[in-house]
Amino acid sequence: MPELPDVEMARRDLKRWLVGTVVTAAFTEDARLSRPASPRAFAPALVGRTFERVERRGKWLRLDLDDGGKVFSHLGMTGGWVRVALGAPVVRFERARIDVVRRQARAGRKAERDRALSVRYVDARRFGRLLAAREDIADWTALGPDPFADGIDMGRFSQALAKGRRAVKEIVMDQRVFAGVGNILATEGLWLARVDPRSPGNALRLPADARAIARGLQRAIARELAGLERCRDGGASSFFVYGRAGQACPRCAARLSSVVLGGRTTVFCRECQVRS
């Protein structure tokens, strides 16, 4: 479930589970996920190291190690991190494993076991990425500002919109414009902003529409995050319009339409989302 809010939840989980722990073992053999690095470089980079931080930028996660090494994780379409007991069997779709022990002096075999845990990366379709590196990778540095962590720079955003006649939804989903905004957030944010996703960026009314979209995205992010936080491992979150083509618009009750933009299904309301 990977869009900004889902990745932010993963960051919070990993931070709780891993920061302050030492890696005792690590394993992956999936060259597809570790590309362009070799999966065999994974364990040597991790074992013996302590996790110091877990950062997120858009849909990317970066786990910082005490020797300056970094582990990059992108969840692709179906990736996720789960915590299990140390020594637990391989879980369904498991692609990588990191075993750790919480450092803190306090001997005793029982305590030792309580402080140990295993974190597994699962990913059915394997569209994700997982690799260790010494420096920030290009995928990370190329990302634009994260609308949740960094806020939205209206000047930059307006400039990106005015640049051409690309559909506003495609601009908003461009990871160099807003890191972390995917199909769901873009769809929901534009509905909240009452802006037709097909509108060319350079046709929008500039200060006003940009501000409305920025607010819409932030509302969509906050709402989704709250929903995920509420039912951590339960109910599916529900959306205003995403996945609801043919149903009634929650705002004006017109029938919701669907188009394909940039190869992605886009739901919107012809009645209350203004086309420029």
Next chain:
DNA sequence: CGGCATGTTGCGCA
């Protein structure tokens, strides 16, 4: 069985 899926990349063609 067919169609769709929260993401990214690479290719051919303007």
Next chain:
DNA sequence: TTGCGCAACATGCC
């Protein structure tokens, strides 16, 4: 140099 459209990736689920 850009941008656009689209297939491909690998697999689950309805």
